[in-house]
Amino acid sequence: MKIANVSGELLRALFSIVIATSLMACGAGESNVLEGNRTGILHYGNGAEPQGLDPHVVTGVPENHLIRALFEGLAVKNPITLEPEPGVAQRWEFSDEGKVITFFLNPEARWSNGEQMTAGDYVWSWNRALHPETGNLYAYMLYPVKNAEAYAKGKIKDFAEVGVKALNDTTLEVTLNAPTPYFIQLMDHYSTFAVHPETLLKFGKMTDRFTPWTRVGSMVSNGAFVLTDWALNRHIKMAKSEHYWDRDKVSLNGVVFYPTENVVSEERMFRVEQLHYTAVVPLDKIPVYRERPNTPYLQSPYLGTYYYLVNTERPPVDNVKVRQALSMAVDREKLVRSVLQETAVPAYSITPPDTLGYFPPQVFRYDPDKARALLAEAGYPNGEGWPGLEIIYNTQEAHRKIAVAIQQMWKSELNVDITLANQEWKVYLNSVSQRDFQVARRGWIGDYVDANNFLDLFITDGGNNNTGYSNPIYDDLILQRAPRAQSREERYALFTEAETMLMEEMPIIPIYTYTSKHLIHPSVEGIYPNLMDSLNLKYVKLHPEQTLSGEVK
């Protein structure tokens, strides 16, 4: 009995400790957002801990956001129109029918240590980006440059043969293999950014991947912000750069990036005003936010397509009629309406609509009757004799939902048996690259705004083709005829021809076009919806008087 009293007291003591600590926490300090609005600091949900901050080493969306805050390319994208506008280069000129581009660097462009940026820095950096020992995953971004591919593959040893030259400190001449309409856009991709040669060499060789030059105190960059703190899996802090050429336009005093891996937690952080901006929004929360007056929810079309890869060499999907039947039996409108809560646009082709003025053709539509007829023609009337089909996808809630819904659509419309296999990420990647699947989930996010970035996926033996699809006419259209087109109209007509062909042979089943989805605190101004989900923090302003009003807690 006495022991009971003792433990009772212990429990009470514990309880009072917990309560006391809670009370202490109560009301202690203001929220990140309020504090940030007062001090000009943006609190930014960035989705994940970045692999690193070296523009020639890392890849990925969170890395992109960080690097583009720290660095600036020769040209940047207008945040609204996405058309190129001056960055480090004040202007550029095309000559030799577009095969030579001369960049005139802004003499005010400075590294964060105050040194002037030179054309030579670019030559050195592109050498690094392309060098076979660097192992830059995005080296191919510079492949339109003359001899760049040969250099990256080790066929040419001397970088002087590559088409990039510093004519003087502020003039950079780039020679291309062929006119490349989207090349200026690539200057806003981090793999083409310049790094500060002396800083890198202080820590090691040009091609080293492992050196700590990107750490706080060591890093020299050239963007609107400089790195001030990097706590692994906690936050990355940046402050406004004093040497950035366009610093007068920069309104924020700093940005704090959070590795918000868990989307549900991220949304909750937003709700308690710990974040100004979220990387994504959990699907099930979207209807709730949409209904709010003055909603913080921002959704906009995104340059990416969600589709199913079909292995054209495995029965039963080696038969084009089966592929067409499957594709026509997917009710994309319904899928988007119900499972995706209107956060996507039904897709009937691979290129997203309005990719810099290009609209893909629609070759087919949802048509279960025709689908059944096609399946019968292929030898499976009403699903009889169907050998079974497996869809693989990498483990993720969103993919699971889509697969479960499509599985059921195919079962009920075509009376065919479908099995699902979710695979751990690396296993899935392995299955896809080894083409060890019948149908596999896939998504493609454009690297630059041009239909070519989507259509050249399916050239014969293309690294990202993964379907076994091969058509010499298609290859000729994409590789030879389109690049030589004289006008945008002619080029787009060739793309339409190729894409029509692709959608008739159906090595992929397009499902939907992505959208980008964010929660943005009302105090934030200067975040514009665009196809690349491209945010230039230099234009962001905070208005402290705006609050999350009408917030239901």
Added chain:
Amino acid sequence: MTTLQSSESADLLENAEMGASLWRDAWQRLRKNKMAVGGGITLLLFIVIALLTPWLAPYSYEAQNLDLGASPPSAAHWLGTDVFGRDVLTQVMYGGRVSLAVGFIATAVALLIGVTWGAIAGYVGGRVDAVMMRIVDILYALPFMIFIVLLMVVFGRNVLLLFLAIGAVEWLTMARIMRSQVQSLRQQEFVEAAISLGLSPAAIIRRHVIPNALGPIIVYTTLTIPSVMLLEAFLSFLGLGIQPPQTSWGLLISYGAETMEEYPWLLIFPGLALTTTLFSLNFLGDGLRDALDVRGSKD
């Protein structure tokens, strides 16, 4: 020679009788424990429902109604529907099949390996003990996820294999607990007496050690069942377990937890099913433990 034989057979006889009376007494004691009986009946009911699910379930477990979507409980769907418009009651019933199966099969595997391993190590002691327990240490330390990924690659996807794999991981702690029990029992007078009487180790383990260690074994078993159920959910969630549209309580709860504000019924009902099962197990386990306590705390 003959005397020895007769004494052995007498031993066996006595052993059998003792065993029988032990079980009979235990059953009598268990029947008096209302909580344990309640737990047992509930569990039995759940098992029967799980076995009969294909006939009892009101809907097909994969039939979707995308236009309906997630709807709260109604006359047509007693426990509501999920985002695909699938009946939650049906989902919970089918989920129970997987969860109960993984709970019992994997635990049985863990129990069998763990108890045997721990008992031998603890009883024999010395070098054998050291080697056996260091093997346990090694298995503890190997990266479990890689192990499962490899199993999946080598043997393909097979639910039974998954159960075995989980069991093969969960036996380690059981072995440690069993060993520490046996080690301390081995020092007890009655075991030492048995040894000095010349009983074979197997007989001692069977007759004296295991019955005395039953309490902790039962308790740990009732703890292993929920932990394997959750492990299955974790693995399935990561794509290493069962495949949709198959489901389990753990999976339903983990999906439900993400939408607990919007569609609470998707969390509450599978949660209730799991909680009821675990509480029943717990009470039954404690009842069994008390009933089988050979020295008995009848006073």
Added chain:
Amino acid sequence: MLRFIISRLLQAIPVIFIVITATFFLVRAAPGGPFDAEKVVLPEVKRALEAQYKLDLPLYEQYFAYLTDLAQGELGPSFKYPGRSVNEILFSGLPVTAELGFYALLIALIIGVTAGVLASLKPNTRQDYIPMSLAMIGICMPSFLLGPLLVLVFGIYLEWLPISGWGSIPGDKILPSITLGAAYAAYVARLSRAGMLEILSQDYIRTARAKGLPEWQVVSKHALRGGLIPVIAFLGPAFAGLLAGSFVVETIFQIPGLGRFYVQAAFNRDYTMILGTTVFLSTLIVLFNLISDVAAAWLNPRLRSQLSGGGK
């Protein structure tokens, strides 16, 4: 006792060695490599990467190179986070996870032992059922459910406690510690109840009672000691297992601990990171299993005398 500890420490060497060797080859046998990405990696780039990480060497050379580095305490560069060494990542996450684990186990012990002891004193009464049922909540509510629930109630509706981070806002350690500790509390409660019941029915306890010692003295001086042996045996692996187990809690609360790296390394096929965390984990496991064995022996008077006598 000292001899026992020394011999166990010596045994640890082959254990850790076998773990390293097995892991080294297991991770390389798993499908998918560290450089596989959604967008195809060009063959020339892949070759360059493999050269930088010495993956182009024959397997046995890689293995001996790794052992050589390891002998010098070098765990190598991370594959997933270029520019960071595994040592650096481990030491950034370790203090956080260790602190989280310590609080969690403390909570588990306080709740669990209290509930278990209370229950064992009056089995099958309300004093048994109520504390045990409360302790059971932790096991019925896995951390992926309890965590968000606590966040919603205490963080969002009541606005009492912060919902993310570790050590940056006062009070942000409370919810994750409770979430992680709750699951263990149920284990501790069940094990201590059973252990106590076992001991309370022993003759020496009856003797102590018969001598007229007050009940609290019987419990605290005589019963607790033996009754908690199963709990102690459980604690060793439990603490080591926290590293893997804290993954979910660390993700929910955005805590910069080691659990996230431990689990993600496997998914990223970050070979050096998997090996680094495994080496570390196996050392911990050996150590904590040893500590819990020593503690169990110390609590068990008979075993203790035997061990101090030099073992068998």
